[in-house]
Amino acid sequence: MRAHDDRGKPKINITYEDVLRAADANDMTVDATLTMIARTSDKDRGDHPAEYGEDATHPAASAK
Numbered sequence: 001m002r003a004h005d006d007r008g009k010p011k012i013n014i015t016y017e018d019v020l021r022a023a024d025a026n027d028m029t030v031d032a033t034l035t036m037i038a039r040t041s042d043k044d045r046g047d048h049p050a051e052y053g054e055d056a057t058h059p060a061a062s063a064k
Contacts, residue, residue: 003016016030023033045052 007013019030019033019037023030026033028036
């Protein structure tokens with residue numbers, strides 16, 4: 001993975017710098033911001049499973 005590479009689509013693909021900017025704006029660490037994003041996603045998947053397709057589990061959970 002390339003955390004600093006927007007893969008040729010700036011403003012579309014999220015980079016480390018985007019997460020860092022959000023973390024700084026909210027007086028949070030990058031790790032805390034990523035954790036918040038994952039928790040928010042997990043809750044939203046539970047609240048709106050149809051928006052995520054048939055498998056409403058968090059993709060990162062299966063990678064552990």
